[in-house]
Amino acid sequence: MDRRTFLSWVGVGTLASSLPAIIVACSSEETETETETSNTTPPKNEFVEVGNSEELDIRGFILNKDATGESVLVFRKPKTSELIAVTSKCTHAGCDVELDTDAQLLICPCHNSKFTLDGSVANKPATKPLASYEVKQEGNSILVKVI
Helix, strand or coil: CCCHHHHHHHHHHHHHHHHHHHHHHHHHHHHHHHHHHHCCCCCCEEEEEEECCCHHHHHHHEECCCCCCCCCCEECCCCCCCEEEECECCCCCEEEEEEEEECCCEECCCCCCEEECCCCCEEECCCCCCCCCCCEEECCCEEEEEC
């Protein structure tokens, strides 16, 4: 065996023997991140702040993906100004639904599923309604109850 072939095999062996250490290091980082995320999940049956009334008035909605552990869309019902909070994830494709205040619908841009403002299915392919949440305003804060 010549020198070049020998050194090539030594290099491959070194790389192969260090691979398990690299895999362990990567998986332990993922585990730590998962633990940190699970520790930030809010307690059940409590209200958490998802935004403020100023943001709601300016944008017309609040989309919060962090505070409740779920992706929540909060808006005011046209005409009555009642606060509504529903999951923003379409029950068919999991895409974020978009609020169409003119049509008074929540529309999924992925497959055109449509939901009424209370989360009921108005147009398939989705067959399950959007989950709704208890919502209230205290001062300037918009709060949603985590279930």
